Amino acid sequence: MANMKPSVVLVYILTIFFNTGNATRSRSFSKFPAILVFGDSTVDSGNNNEIDTLFKANFRPYGRLYPGHTPTGRFSDGRLITDFLASILKIKNAVPPFLKPDLSDHEIATGVSFASSGSGYDNATNDVFQVISFPKQIDMFRDYTARLRRVVGEQKAKKIIGAALVVISTGTNDISTLRMDRNDTGYQDFLLNKVQFFTKQLYDLGCRSMIVAGLPPIGCLPIQMTTKQQPPSRRRCLHNQNLYSVSYNQKLASMLPLVQAKLSGSKIAYADIYEPLMDMIHHPQKYGFEETNKGCCGTGFVEMGPLCNPTTPTCRHPSRYLFWDAVHPGQSTYQYLTKYVEKKVLPKFL
Numbered sequence: 001m002a003n004m005k006p007s008v009v010l011v012y013i014l015t016i017f018f019n020t021g022n023a024t025r026s027r028s029f030s031k032f033p034a035i036l037v038f039g040d041s042t043v044d045s046g047n048n049n050e051i052d053t054l055f056k057a058n059f060r061p062y063g064r065l066y067p068g069h070t071p072t073g074r075f076s077d078g079r080l081i082t083d084f085l086a087s088i089l090k091i092k093n094a095v096p097p098f099l100k101p102d103l104s105d106h107e108i109a110t111g112v113s114f115a116s117s118g119s120g121y122d123n124a125t126n127d128v129f130q131v132i133s134f135p136k137q138i139d140m141f142r143d144y145t146a147r148l149r150r151v152v153g154e155q156k157a158k159k160i161i162g163a164a165l166v167v168i169s170t171g172t173n174d175i176s177t178l179r180m181d182r183n184d185t186g187y188q189d190f191l192l193n194k195v196q197f198f199t200k201q202l203y204d205l206g207c208r209s210m211i212v213a214g215l216p217p218i219g220c221l222p223i224q225m226t227t228k229q230q231p232p233s234r235r236r237c238l239h240n241q242n243l244y245s246v247s248y249n250q251k252l253a254s255m256l257p258l259v260q261a262k263l264s265g266s267k268i269a270y271a272d273i274y275e276p277l278m279d280m281i282h283h284p285q286k287y288g289f290e291e292t293n294k295g296c297c298g299t300g301f302v303e304m305g306p307l308c309n310p311t312t313p314t315c316r317h318p319s320r321y322l323f324w325d326a327v328h329p330g331q332s333t334y335q336y337l338t339k340y341v342e343k344k345v346l347p348k349f350l
């Protein structure tokens with residue numbers, strides 16, 4: 001290596017970086033021709049850019065680490081888990097939003113995101129925030145299917161949808177502090193009913209392989225900690241809110257195998273994001289994090305969406321922060337979460 005030109009060395013290093021560990025495993029996962037994504041800001045790649053809502057992130061400093069430093073509408077400084085998953089699965093490097101105006105036929109054939117930031121399983125959530133409800137996302141999926149048929153033909157379209165990986169990531173926006181404080185477990189059951197209903201709808205529309213994400217530790221989201229007005233030096237995760245996430249997740253994880261059993265030929269896997277996030281919070285140094293209880297944007301206590309804008313100062317080293325804004329993880333956190341999903345969830349589809 002000593003006499004290689006610097007640019008060659010750089011390419012070499014990048015090649016190692018992007019290929020590490022993927023080479024053998026990805027081959028076995030390459031059976032997915034497309035990725036189809038439903039949910040909230042954890043997986044919205046820019047649908048909200050096209051609708052009339054305050055829940056947008058298509059301005060700086062969002063997208064600071066995204067290729068070309070482009071603010072795409074993703075609520076992060078870079079790519080999302082679904083983008084990284086699409087890479088690992090050798091589908092493509094980013095999952096475009098379905099509402100993107102000039103979506104190419106190739107983008108259609110390899111999958112899109114129908115997700116909308118601020119949305120949830122519950123219609124009431126979407127009415128509050130004026131975003132795209134889950135039933136509307138499924139309507140968009142119907143339009144998508146019609147276009148896919150025009151692009152690749154009836155038979156091939158059926159095949160692509162049947163073999164696609166569906167990712168569903170939502171729920172956090174449905175759960176208000178009030179419900180958590182009251183330990184409203186009935187509402188968890190209400191949401192889980194919706195999960196059953198929507199997975200069945202997607203199944204009836206031809207989807208077979210689905211990943212359903214659980215809730216994050218809601219009590220550790222910077223904005224939640226802020227509501228309890230703890231002094232900045234002694235901010236800590238809200239235990240009861242985390243317990244609420246845990247009990248929802250337990251119910252979800254035990255329900256999904258039953259849903260799968262009812263939908264013959266389906267594979268429906270639970271994706272735990274709670275445990276890996278808690279590990280990052282308890283052992284930040286393992287991940288190179290120095291700050292886990294506030295975001296990188298602004299004070300980190302409240303800023304997100306319109307409050308995290310081109311005039312807001314940001315931290316110097318976002319990769320040392322678990323959270324990018326007061327609600328959403330940064331790209332490095334998403335990268336660690338993706339590794340976890342790759343190891344724990346994807347093998348269930350082999």
Ligand SMILES: *[C@@H]1O[C@H](CO)[C@@H](O)[C@H](O)[C@H]1NC(C)=O
Pocket residue numbers: 123133135136
């Ligand atoms: C939720 O909205 C969808 C479509 O927008 C509608 O079909 C459904 O009946 C609504 N559900 C409830 C419980 O209001």
Ligand SMILES: *[C@@H]1O[C@H](CO)[C@@H](O)[C@H](O)[C@H]1NC(C)=O
Pocket residue numbers: 183185240243247
């Ligand atoms: C909430 O209610 C459930 C079910 O009754 C119970 O198992 C759980 O411990 C409760 N959580 C809290 C924080 O009280």
